[in-house]
Amino acid sequence: MVSIFGDNMRPLTLFFITLFYLINNAIAQQIPVYIYQDKPPFIINSKKQIGLAYDFVSILNEYSKTKYELQLLPRTRINKIKSKIMLFTNEVWLNDENKESFLYSSPIAEDQNLYISNKKRPIDIKKDRNLKIAVIAANVYVVFKESSHQRIDVLKEEQVFDMVDRGRVDVGVISLSTLNYLLKKNKLPKDHFFIDSNSQLLYKRHLVYSKDLKKNYLEIEKILQNQNFKESLNQIFKKY
DSSP states (O other), X not given: OOOTTOTTHHHHHHHHHHHHHHHHHHHHTOEEEEEOOOSTTTXXXXXXXXXXXXXXXXXHHHHOSSOEEEEEOOHHHHHTOSSOEXXXXXXXXXXXXXXXSEEEOSOOEEEEEEEEEETTSOOOTTTOOSOEEEEETTOOOGGGTTSOOEEEEESSHHHHHHXXXXXXXXXXXXXXXXXXXXXXXXXXXXXXXXXXXXGOEEEEEEEEEEGGGHHHHHHHHHHHTOHHHXXXXXXXXXXX
């Protein structure tokens, strides 16, 4: 049987096969970067891919030969993934305080956990006992390690504010980065809350890698030390 298209179609067919291969190969080379903090400023709109985490990965891709893609997943699902890169987390939250199970980048952000209570009933977390404390489900909090407090899990940090405001819990744990963003956007009645300034927990946020991804760790660590990258990153942080 003879093709009606003749031999002239062979180069064109080869072109489309090559193009299909290149596109698929480019997609396959995108490595996921996981984040579980579904809250501003890190995640503002996941459908439109708006937020600090999306901007961070976008800038990273400008400097990296390897291409990365941010994926928002629940903490419990990320825990089940063996080979992974995680964004904006640290050794305490991963129960790896000796940094033996993962590889950790240089710090990429500093943050604080704040204890907030209703201004009508301000709480001192160091003195008061048997408190109901609203926190994000599946996250690790040092306040529960040696205490009689009751943990109340919620899905999002905005719900913490609501439960404290309504008096359904005594205290809520929130991050300074989220508090600042909500105040900046006028999405929070700041005169409703008391912040326990004596019990602020300082911590650093990192990129964290499973040990099989040392090549990616070394590549990104070099980028994190690049002065141009640092300046671009600082501009992004100022947005939020």
